Amino acid sequence: MKMIAVPAGDVTLSDRRTSRSWRVDVGAFEIAATPVTQGEYAEMTGEWPGATRGARLPVEGVSWWDAITFCNTMSEQAGLAATYRVVDDDVTWDTRADGYRLPTEAEWERACRAGTTGPRHGPLDEIAWYRQNSDGAPHEVGGKQPNAWGLHDTLGNVWEWCWDLYDAEVYGTYRVLRGGGWFDEHWSCRASARRRSHPTYRIDDVGFRVARG
Numbered sequence: 084m085k086m087i088a089v090p091a092g093d094v095t096l097s098d099r100r101t102s103r104s105w106r107v108d109v110g111a112f113e114i115a116a117t118p119v120t121q122g123e124y125a126e127m128t129g130e131w132p133g134a135t136r137g138a139r140l141p142v143e144g145v146s147w148w149d150a151i152t153f154c155n156t157m158s159e160q161a162g163l164a165a166t167y168r169v170v171d172d173d174v175t176w177d178t179r180a181d182g183y184r185l186p187t188e189a190e191w192e193r194a195c196r197a198g199t200t201g202p203r204h205g206p207l208d209e210i211a212w213y214r215q216n217s218d219g220a221p222h223e224v225g226g227k228q229p230n231a232w233g234l235h236d237t238l239g240n241v242w243e244w245c246w247d248l249y250d251a252e253v254y255g256t257y258r259v260l261r262g263g264g265w266f267d268e269h270w271s272c273r274a275s276a277r278r279r280s281h282p283t284y285r286i287d288d289v290g291f292r293v294a295r296g
Contacts, residue, residue: 084123086113086295087194087233094193097275101250107189112296114186114194117224117235118142118243119153119291127156134287139223141241141290147258147282150185150244150291157293158182176246186294188247188259188277195237195262195274197230202273203238204230211239213272217265221288238272239263241290249279257281264288 091111097104122138124145125131133144145153151174155165163182168175176184186194197204204210205228212222217239225235237243242260249257257279263272266288270276280286 084119084293085116087116088113089190089194089232092193094189094196096189096192098277109187109189109193110296112186112190112294114190114234114294115292116229116233117292118241119293120224124153127153127160132285135221137223139225140221141224141236143221143241143287143290144285145244145290146285147185147244147280149285153291154183154185154293181295183293183295185244185246185291188245188261190294191237191243191245191261192274194232194234195230197232197234199231199274202275204274207238207269207272211236211263211272212265213239213263213267213269214265215269219266221265237262238274239267240265241288242278242286244289244291249277254279260289 089112093108095104095106118141121140121142124142151167155167158165164180166180166182166184208216209228221240229235242264243262245259245261247259249259260278260280
């Protein structure tokens with residue numbers, strides 16, 4: 084799995100629902116160049132979830148909890164310290180661990196933007212699979228142009244789980260999704276677009292990519 088180094092910097096997040104914006108300082112980290120594929124997921128877990136089949140297709144139909152478990156499994160198989168400590172329905176992030184994890188929402192947006200400030204890092208049809216060009220299905224990762232830092236499919240193809248709670252006071256344990264998917268209209272495939280889902284839900288346009296550091 085190719086990892087991309089993202090330099091430290093800052094990003095301004097925004098939420099259209101609440102008309103709120105907030106600035107976040109982001110430390111240096113690494114993030115996968117593509118979403119986790121079905122083949123990579125099967126190699127780690129022995130499972131082929133979701134409604135489609137193809138080793139290079141992005142894994143979908145995975146919950147946030149599935150993604151957390153995958154990250155710990157990948158860490159253990161690589162000889163790294165597992166990032167997440169899970170006790171019953173509670174999970175904590177050991178920030179000292181060197182293993183794989185989900186990106187934070189701020190990390191995800193900084194990696195997606197790759198230094199740009201507009202809604203997208205390029206023309207949508209050239210960088211993303213979405214409703215107007217996907218033929219109603221996900222596509223193999225890496226088939227569209229990457230951003231300036233070498234990341235593919237940050238927009239379109241599948242939404243991606245992030246570590247963060249969406250809004251604990253209103254939505255409880257719901258977690259953040261980013262990036263838009265193969266069935267979404269163009270307005271959902273923007274660097275700032277946010278979506279939420281319950282961490283146990285498995286949806287056919289939701290996957291994830293891993294980070295470290």
